[in-house]
Amino acid sequence: MSRVLALHLGLVALLLAMHFVLPAYHHGNLARVMVLACYAIGFNILFGYTGLLSLGHALFFAAGMYGMGLAITQLGAAPAPALLAGLIAGLVVAGITGALALRTVGVAFMIVTLMFAQAGYLTILYFGDITHGDEGFVIQPAQRVLWGLDLSDPSWRYLAAWALFSACLIASLALVRHPFGRTLTAIRENEERARLLGYDVALRKWVAVVISGGISALSGAAYGLLFGYAGASFASVQYSIFPLLWVLLGGAGTVLGPFIGTLFMFYLIDLTSGITTAYMLLAGVVLVLLTLFAPQGLVGEVRRRGWGWLP
Amino acid sequence: MTLKPTDLTRRGALKGLGAAATLPLWTRYAGAQSAEPIKIGFQVHRTGIGAAYGRWYDRTTQAAVAMINEAGGINGRPVEIIAEDDGTDAKRGAEVIEKFATQHNCDIAYGTLFSHVVIGSAPRAGELKLPYFVVSEGHHVASGMLNRYTLQPGITDVKSQVQAMAPFITDQLGKKVTMIFPDYGFGYDHRDNLVPAIEANGGEVIELIAIPPTETSFTKYFPKIPRETEVLYHVMVGPAVLTFVKELGEFFGPQAPEIFGFIDSLEAVNIGSPGLEFLEGTYFWEGMCRHAQPDQSEFETLYREKVGVDDRGASLADPKDVSTYAHMFGCWETLNVIKAGMEASGYSGPSDRAALIEAVEAMTDMPEGVEHPQGPKLFNGKTHQVFGQQYISQVQDGVLTRVHTTSIEDGMYPDEVDYTTQSF
Numbered sequence: 001m002s003r004v005l006a007l008h009l010g011l012v013a014l015l016l017a018m019h020f021v022l023p024a025y026h027h028g029n030l031a032r033v034m035v036l037a038c039y040a041i042g043f044n045i046l047f048g049y050t051g052l053l054s055l056g057h058a059l060f061f062a063a064g065m066y067g068m069g070l071a072i073t074q075l076g077a078a079p080a081p082a083l084l085a086g087l088i089a090g091l092v093v094a095g096i097t098g099a100l101a102l103r104t105v106g107v108a109f110m111i112v113t114l115m116f117a118q119a120g121y122l123t124i125l126y127f128g129d130i131t132h133g134d135e136g137f138v139i140q141p142a143q144r145v146l147w148g149l150d151l152s153d154p155s156w157r158y159l160a161a162w163a164l165f166s167a168c169l170i171a172s173l174a175l176v177r178h179p180f181g182r183t184l185t186a187i188r189e190n191e192e193r194a195r196l197l198g199y200d201v202a203l204r205k206w207v208a209v210v211i212s213g214g215i216s217a218l219s220g221a222a223y224g225l226l227f228g229y230a231g232a233s234f235a236s237v238q239y240s241i242f243p244l245l246w247v248l249l250g251g252a253g254t255v256l257g258p259f260i261g262t263l264f265m266f267y268l269i270d271l272t273s274g275i276t277t278a279y280m281l282l283a284g285v286v287l288v289l290l291t292l293f294a295p296q297g298l299v300g301e302v303r304r305r306g307w308g309w310l311p
Numbered sequence: 312m313t314l315k316p317t318d319l320t321r322r323g324a325l326k327g328l329g330a331a332a333t334l335p336l337w338t339r340y341a342g343a344q345s346a347e348p349i350k351i352g353f354q355v356h357r358t359g360i361g362a363a364y365g366r367w368y369d370r371t372t373q374a375a376v377a378m379i380n381e382a383g384g385i386n387g388r389p390v391e392i393i394a395e396d397d398g399t400d401a402k403r404g405a406e407v408i409e410k411f412a413t414q415h416n417c418d419i420a421y422g423t424l425f426s427h428v429v430i431g432s433a434p435r436a437g438e439l440k441l442p443y444f445v446v447s448e449g450h451h452v453a454s455g456m457l458n459r460y461t462l463q464p465g466i467t468d469v470k471s472q473v474q475a476m477a478p479f480i481t482d483q484l485g486k487k488v489t490m491i492f493p494d495y496g497f498g499y500d501h502r503d504n505l506v507p508a509i510e511a512n513g514g515e516v517i518e519l520i521a522i523p524p525t526e527t528s529f530t531k532y533f534p535k536i537p538r539e540t541e542v543l544y545h546v547m548v549g550p551a552v553l554t555f556v557k558e559l560g561e562f563f564g565p566q567a568p569e570i571f572g573f574i575d576s577l578e579a580v581n582i583g584s585p586g587l588e589f590l591e592g593t594y595f596w597e598g599m600c601r602h603a604q605p606d607q608s609e610f611e612t613l614y615r616e617k618v619g620v621d622d623r624g625a626s627l628a629d630p631k632d633v634s635t636y637a638h639m640f641g642c643w644e645t646l647n648v649i650k651a652g653m654e655a656s657g658y659s660g661p662s663d664r665a666a667l668i669e670a671v672e673a674m675t676d677m678p679e680g681v682e683h684p685q686g687p688k689l690f691n692g693k694t695h696q697v698f699g700q701q702y703i704s705q706v707q708d709g710v711l712t713r714v715h716t717t718s719i720e721d722g723m724y725p726d727e728v729d730y731t732t733q734s735f
Contacts, residue, residue: 023413023414024412025409025410025413028413029406128495128496128499132496133499134426134427134495134496134497135426135427135449135451136430136431138433138456138457139434140434152434154438227405227435228434228438229405229430229431229434231401231427231431233400233401234401238400269403270406270410273398274395277357277358279396
């Protein structure tokens with residue numbers, strides 16, 4: 001077993017072990033962080049590996065959350081098909097958004113994705129009769145029993161979050177080591193050269209958007225299902241910026257970076273909010289410092305300082 | 312000595328061990344109790360769009376708790392408030408609830424106004440079996456959307472408030488109503504409840520004008536107001552409300568119809584602010600009258616003094632710091648309901664949480680007094696929602712002067728849920 005695989009499986013094993021030893025509060029937090037880290041993993045595939053900066057990923061996260069939530073509340077679906085509905089909703093939205101947004105590049109791509117996300121947010125508000133707009137809606141505990149497992153129970157919730165995170169982490173690792181993933185990196189490094197080498201760059205970028213959107217949607221669907229709530233605030237600009245911050249903090253273009261960044265940011269906010277109401281200012285200062293002194297993020301910095309083999 | 316055969320088989324034992332293996336270590340200690348004081352987790356909007364409300368909810372809470380503690384606390388134990396900022400965000404709100412339950416080991420959670428924070432937090436409160444007393448005025452509690460652990464015993468909900476306004480509007484102001492409301496949840500609550508209430512009282516809502524929350528100028532919407540409008544009903548909120556009122560005044564000049572609004576638009580805003588002159592003579596719903604009325608009760612006088620609010624509803628320390636007077640009484644009253652519930656149930660620790668909820672559910676009449684300075688109330692244990700009087704004030708010479716008090720019955724509606732049938 002290579003050290004790369006050992007490291008990543010080691011993290012997965014460590015997180016499983018944490019389930020048995022963490023105190024209740026941190027146990028709950030880690031479940032949340034793992035689901036959100038999946039969102040960051042999805043974002044990282046597009047931003048970190050393909051070099052496309054989207055400012056509208058909340059659209060995919062919310063597509064998954066509402067695809068799942070509305071399947072349950074409107075169609076009476078069970079959690080498993082509802083999760084699938086969330087995933088499909090995210091894939092479809094990402095497919096359409098990607099096809100249109102990828103007609104632009106650079107700053108224009110950022111703006112177009114931002115606009116799409118804003119349109120998605122307003123669509124949720126517009127269809128308030130079924131989405132309950134900004135107030136959102138509750139997914140009742142009885143509707144959250146997946147294959148006999150009550151996801152409102154902290155143990156099952158943690159284990160479900162762990163399973164999802166493990167799958168996303170390993171899939172992400174497999175993707176970036178797969179020839180397809182390497183061509184994404186090639187596109188990030190030099191799009192023109194990749195095209196000259198004969199790769200269909202446009203198609204690959206679109207597939208990257210769809211994969212990234214799909215993972216983000218799965219995270220959104222799981223978040224709604226595990227924590228029992230879907231609301232329009234998850235589609236707001238703030239939730240498009242969060243994965244960018246997590247990935248930048250953890251290390252863009254690293255497989256472990258999204259998890260480390262999400263964990264770091266979660267506890268940064270949790271701890272500083274107990275000290276000052278200006279906790280987002282503190283978070284901003286930390287981000288500026290990290291950008292100055294560790295521009296490649298925490299994991300990126302580790303890779304630069306010796307662990308060059310980190311994927 | 313002989314060994315008795317038991318029902319325990321090897322397979323059964325392994326199954327039990329397997330199930331136990333999925334449990335984290337901390338569950339073994341989940342029943343541990345702290346002796347004292349009684350810890351109340353206070354979910355507060357310190358940042359985000361609800362910050363002005365949060366600031367005053369905090370002051371009212373501190374004042375109520377100081378008074379409860381001066382009087383000997385609850386069941387002989389002092390009350391300690393543990394405040395956490397929810398950022399007026401649904402996700403953070405739920406995290407804060409978890410923090411109260413599992414890190415601070417609070418006895419109960421309490422607080423917060425904005426509906427999305429309450430709706431996002433309530434599922435976690437239910438799962439953690441943490442009684443969650445909200446001061447939100449949303450209809451989400453009584454609608455049945457939440458759970459047995461979530462209660463709203465200190466403030467009436469929007470449905471009740473709007474319904475109680477309709478008879479005054481149609482009888483005193485006019486039958487043909489045009490409504491201007493923000494194009495999101497808060498506005499829809501008003502739209503969905505006002506239209507049937509006006510119709511039930513023989514009136515008619517002739518136009519609904521929804522304005523996107525991002526709008527900064529309103530002039531283009533005003534020509535949509537039909538000429539035959541007799542009453543203009545507005546519930547605009549947010550920083551653009553001053554512009555809204557100013558532009559409305561410029562549009563109508565002296566020929567305005569009767570204007571009725573919810574004070575939510577102007578909570579924490581000085582009614583004498585430049586640009587608000589147009590509001591002179593218009594009417595407002597008030598949960599509690601911001602400007603001291605000549606017949607103010609002794610209980611309200613005490614309440615103002617304890618919270619530190621002057622006769623104009625502003626901070627005693629800074630007259631420019633206007634309170635959210637129409638809502639924040641809910642904090643004071645909710646804390647007193649919690650006290651009464653804990654005393655009635657003999658609450659001694661987290662194992663008595665269900666008994667506390669049952670004690671509150673058993674409450675009905677809440678007479679006006681130091682505990683209920685806003686007025687008498689009637690609690691519905693089935694829907695977990697309180698009902699009370701509403702006040703209508705008119706701006707007269709820059710003073711919000713009460714012109715009508717509704718009865719409790721004006722705001723009552725049929726039950727939509729019976730939470731008492733849900734198990735703990």
